Amino acid sequence: MNGVLSRRAEGIQLLRAHEEKLSCPHCAQQVTVSEEGRIACENNHSFDVAKQGYVNMLTHAVQSMYTKDLFTSRKTVLESGLYDDVQRTLASYIENGAVVLDTGCGEGTHLARICEKSGAFGIGIDLAKEGIIEAARHYKKEAWIVGDLAKSPFPAATFDAILNILSPANYDEFKRLLKPNGRVIKVVPAERYLTELRQQLFADSEKESYSNAQTVARFNEAFTHVEQQRVTTTMALTPELVPHLLNMTPMGWHRDETKDITLSHITIDVDVLIGTYK
Ligand SMILES: C[S@@+](CC[C@H](N)C(=O)[O-])C[C@H]1O[C@@H](n2cnc3c(N)ncnc32)[C@H](O)[C@@H]1O
Numbered sequence: 001m002n003g004v005l006s007r008r009a010e011g012i013q014l015l016r017a018h019e020e021k022l023s024c025p026h027c028a029q030q031v032t033v034s035e036e037g038r039i040a041c042e043n044n045h046s047f048d049v050a051k052q053g054y055v056n057m058l059t060h061a062v063q064s065m066y067t068k069d070l071f072t073s074r075k076t077v078l079e080s081g082l083y084d085d086v087q088r089t090l091a092s093y094i095e096n097g098a099v100v101l102d103t104g105c106g107e108g109t110h111l112a113r114i115c116e117k118s119g120a121f122g123i124g125i126d127l128a129k130e131g132i133i134e135a136a137r138h139y140k141k142e143a144w145i146v147g148d149l150a151k152s153p154f155p156a157a158t159f160d161a162i163l164n165i166l167s168p169a170n171y172d173e174f175k176r177l178l179k180p181n182g183r184v185i186k187v188v189p190a191e192r193y194l195t196e197l198r199q200q201l202f203a204d205s206e207k208e209s210y211s212n213a214q215t216v217a218r219f220n221e222a223f224t225h226v227e228q229q230r231v232t233t234t235m236a237l238t239p240e241l242v243p244h245l246l247n248m249t250p251m252g253w254h255r256d257e258t259k260d261i262t263l264s265h266i267t268i269d270v271d272v273l274i275g276t277y278k
């Protein structure tokens with residue numbers, strides 16, 4: 001009981017220390033965080049810090065297709081080291097002491113590791129409560145928020161960097177949230193992303209390869225200065241990791257499609273897009 005209570009208290013303490021980085025998602029007013037863990041604006045909209053130390057700031061109920069099971073598999077895959085090169089690259093664009101928002105942060109491992117490497121302070125936001133609960137359970141230095149990017153609970157010009165890793169983006173909102181000279185750092189799959197898996201699942205269909213051209217073009221339209229960096233890693237797989245790899249996306253491969261899959265190694269191939277807006 002004590003442990004559960006103290007995790008909530010830790011979450012409250014962290015959110016109180018950073019309350020100026022939060023705003024009301026209903027009316028955009030500034031909020032205060034009370035010692036009791038109530039986040040409230042002057043118009044009496046309020047949100048309570050949960051016992052796991054995160055806060056749900058959604059303005060409406062949301063049905064997520066991302067399950068607890070999916071986030072557990074994602075965490076296992078992320079902890080295997082498969083995305084270490086990606087995380088290292090992202091951290092290299094973030095300065096010590098920066099304030100970073102991870103949009104669509106999922107179970108939080110990317111953000112926690114990137115903050116650790118760069119010396120930044122991180123806030124993670126995701127629509128899926130199951131992901132945020134996992135994040136808050138494991139990572140205590142970052143603030144974790146259930147929320148919708150379309151109605152985000154942050155004031156304008158709050159962040160030095162915005163991460164957007166394999167998640168949907170909202171560029172107008174990102175521009176509002178960035179400090180002057182801040183950066184959006186977006187990760188999109190490139191042609192050979194999970195290619196060994198695609199080859200077996202989608203042989204000879206158009207899904208076998210993947211083009212990010214449209215996403216990259218939209219990013220280039222949204223920002224004034226854009227850099228692009230390819231990160232490619234191929235890693236040997238232990239047999240235990242294979243089911244987690246299949247389970248970590250909601251794209252829904254059916255069981256009968258995946259039962260014959262054998263994978264000895266897997267490739268992560270992504271483009272990192274770094275954009276500034278002046
Ligand atoms: C493929 S997952 C990626 C999660 C994490 N970035 C990672 O790489 O492990 C996409 C995430 O985006 C979140 N998401 C989708 N739409 C969102 C929105 N409007 N606001 C916040 N999060 C959103 C989903 O809930 C999901 O966790």
Ligand SMILES: [Zn+2]
Pocket residue numbers: 024025026027028029041042043044045
């Ligand atoms: Zn309000």
